[in-house]
Amino acid sequence: MAQLVRRYLDRILDEHRQVTDGALACYIPELARVDPHGFALSLSSADGFIYECGDAGVEFTIQSISKPFTYALALDQIGQNAVDAKIGVEPSGEAFNEISVDEATKKPKNPMINAGAIAAVSLIPASTPDERFAMIAEFYSACAGRRLELDRDVYSSEKATGSRNRAIAYMLQSFGVLDDDPDDVLDVYFRQCSFNVTSTDLARMAATLARGGVNPLTGRRVTNAAVVKRTLSVMVTCGMYDAAGDWVSAVGMPAKSGVGGGIVAVLPGQLGIGVYSPLLDAKGNSVRGVRLCRSLSEQLGLHFLTVARDSRATLRAVYEPRDGIRVYETHGDLLFSGAEQVARTVERERADFAAVILDVSRVDDIDDTARELLSGISAALRAEGRAGYLVDPAGIVIRNELEYETVRYATVDDAVAAAERDLRA
Ligand code: GLU
Numbered sequence: 001m002a003q004l005v006r007r008y009l010d011r012i013l014d015e016h017r018q019v020t021d022g023a024l025a026c027y028i029p030e031l032a033r034v035d036p037h038g039f040a041l042s043l044s045s046a047d048g049f050i051y052e053c054g055d056a057g058v059e060f061t062i063q064s065i066s067k068p069f070t071y072a073l074a075l076d077q078i079g080q081n082a083v084d085a086k087i088g089v090e091p092s093g094e095a096f097n098e099i100s101v102d103e104a105t106k107k108p109k110n111p112m113i114n115a116g117a118i119a120a121v122s123l124i125p126a127s128t129p130d131e132r133f134a135m136i137a138e139f140y141s142a143c144a145g146r147r148l149e150l151d152r153d154v155y156s157s158e159k160a161t162g163s164r165n166r167a168i169a170y171m172l173q174s175f176g177v178l179d180d181d182p183d184d185v186l187d188v189y190f191r192q193c194s195f196n197v198t199s200t201d202l203a204r205m206a207a208t209l210a211r212g213g214v215n216p217l218t219g220r221r222v223t224n225a226a227v228v229k230r231t232l233s234v235m236v237t238c239g240m241y242d243a244a245g246d247w248v249s250a251v252g253m254p255a256k257s258g259v260g261g262g263i264v265a266v267l268p269g270q271l272g273i274g275v276y277s278p279l280l281d282a283k284g285n286s287v288r289g290v291r292l293c294r295s296l297s298e299q300l301g302l303h304f305l306t307v308a309r310d311s312r313a314t315l316r317a318v319y320e321p322r323d324g325i326r327v328y329e330t331h332g333d334l335l336f337s338g339a340e341q342v343a344r345t346v347e348r349e350r351a352d353f354a355a356v357i358l359d360v361s362r363v364d365d366i367d368d369t370a371r372e373l374l375s376g377i378s379a380a381l382r383a384e385g386r387a388g389y390l391v392d393p394a395g396i397v398i399r400n401e402l403e404y405e406t407v408r409y410a411t412v413d414d415a416v417a418a419a420e421r422d423l424r425a
Contacts (some may be wrong), residue, residue: 022288076224088109090110112256263276
């Protein structure tokens, strides 16, 4: 059944394949050498299942997507008050590399612009730059669920050319924001921006935030829920450079982009998303990446301010009224992530039964994606030569029987009778 979801995601990716607008970041010379055509989408469910589309194996540098993670580590290590004493949480409305601090507080306005991100690095408690970097590497890797490595060429390239960030770091020192040597702090900052990741790493890192700080792949608690809440809040208001307002209105997920072409987006409690396409707009966001996220949000109903009436568990009960005939009873409001979970549970367990009955008679509300996925389950089972039945008395999934190849039954008993008949035949 996972292929039903994957097909859906592939279709959304394909809608944007032809987009070639934008330009590679070239102020870091090494970034101008990447393949401009790379295009990838990875999506992690809250329980760690990964869907990959396009060039999900291609590595690129994390760049500014590192910022929320170092900020989270600083919050985790020294607490919110100590972090707030050095870095604000207000959107700046300025470019990411603006050489500025807040006029009144003399602090960087937020941790998602370079000034705030460099300050965040300096707050990681360690006695040497290497020790600080090791803590950052360990934290990012724990979020991704694998050991992340540096792209040394990109690191050297940025270190050799990063005058603007040097200006920012020395300015921060003059305002008393940086206590450590600015060049030492910058060296760690340049290294953290140069971690190689794939869209799947980003999806896993996002899913760790979506799960309140637990990596769904490894089960490890990386940080606590309060840290994640603060980090996601700042990502909502400041994550997409100075296009945060557009992003929140159109896509509606806490997110962070990087000039390497990546975007990480989080749907709290539900999904982690990683996207890659290195051609950028004037603000530094991936052109195709933003459009892809917009379509995902619209088509899968992912905007975090979409008001669903109830978010109780989707599977209410699973039982076997007869040997070999298993009923999956769903309820509540069914959106993409709920339907995805049902599809995958059926797929995982399908060797255990001869016939499956999907009962949607207690579903209150459903969206188009969930409808398509659920109607696809019994059709897909039938296509494999297995038996799938849908109990849908109100026609909530199957509105028009001609549209789908799935028959709907009014009651579980009717479906059981049909299954028994078919199994005997
Ligand atoms: N390393 C880059 C810089 O500091 C990151 C910028 C970005 O991705 O926005 O300029």
